[in-house]
Amino acid sequence: MAAPNTDIDIVRDVAALRERVHAWRAGGSAVGLVPTMGALHDGHLALVRRALDRCGRACVTLFVNPKQFAPHEDFARYPRDEGRDADVLARAGAHLLFAPGVEVMYPEGHRTQVSVGRLGEVLDGEFRPGFFVGVATVVTKLLLQAQPDVAFFGEKDYQQLLVVRRLARDLDIPVEIEGVPTVREQDGLALSSRNAYLAPAERQAAPALYRVITDAARAVAAGAEAREQETLAVATLKQAGFGRVDYVAVRDAETLEESSAPGRPRRVLAAAWLGATRLIDNLAV
DSSP: OOOSSSOEEESSSHHHHHHHHHHHTTTTTTEEEEEOOOOOHHHHHHHHHHHHHHHEEEEEEEOOOOSSOOOTTSSSTTTTOOHHHHHHHHHHOOOOOEEEOOOHHSSTTOOOOOGGGGGGGGGGGSSSTTTTHHHHHHHHHHHHOOOSSSSEGGGGGGHHHHHHHHHHHHHHOOOOEEOOOEEEEESSSBOOOGGOOOOOHHHHTTTHHHHHHHHHHHHTTOOHHHHHHHHHHHHHHHTTOOEEEEEEEEEEEOOOSSSTTTTOOOOOOOEETTTTTEEEEEOOO
16 A cells, blocks of 8 residues: 555646556556545545555545536535645545546536436435436546546445446446445434534434434334335434425335345435435435
8 A cells, every 4th residue: 555645636637637547557556536525524534545445546536516406506505625625635645636627527518418317316316306417427527537446435325326336337437336334423423514504403403314214224124114114204304303304215225216025135215304404314224
């Protein structure tokens, strides 16, 4: 493994990114890629640590992707502090930060989009139309730009992880996609950059999401009927102070379709609102 880094290089164009990656590979190092939108927390750093463990060289991307925000969503207020993020990454040992501008990622005349079909249209795709087209498009570009050996994504965004695996497989992009377990606060709340939006009372209520999906996963694993557990979970979240509950769903862990087939892995996925903040979480059954 390469020696720990005490500083981090920042590049902003694709040619410079590829020059660094190719030099690492020519020197015998594997390259791990960690795509982010910044506002880094310990969940992101777990991805960096895993990239360093597996690959030795870790490249982190920082790009707040406008194509995955609807007009009414939080693109304008999404937290941005590149200097802080660069310092955090340097201390974590990452070797390179790719921080392109919109003009690099989507130059004038850019028209191509990437869609994975139904996998990106259910659950979050239903409540955030076009979201996964934006995700799939930017991740495809990042994988082709950086050409890593392995790319690392958190299981907290489980549907995103499946979308990325599908696009890499369908488009024959020669990269391994590895999911990294969700990092949580001591009270169970999944780490997320959007947790910063929560007011104190909302933050106190937020761990109920993890408790509810934990109870649902245990019940379904013990033989309870999935639909009943979904209904119970929604009611429990509303009693805990959540407003709109977009979904609590027990789905096939690979297709995200409803499934009761014996032996198939399943996942409980949920999305719910506390005030103006939308939280998501999931657990294996």
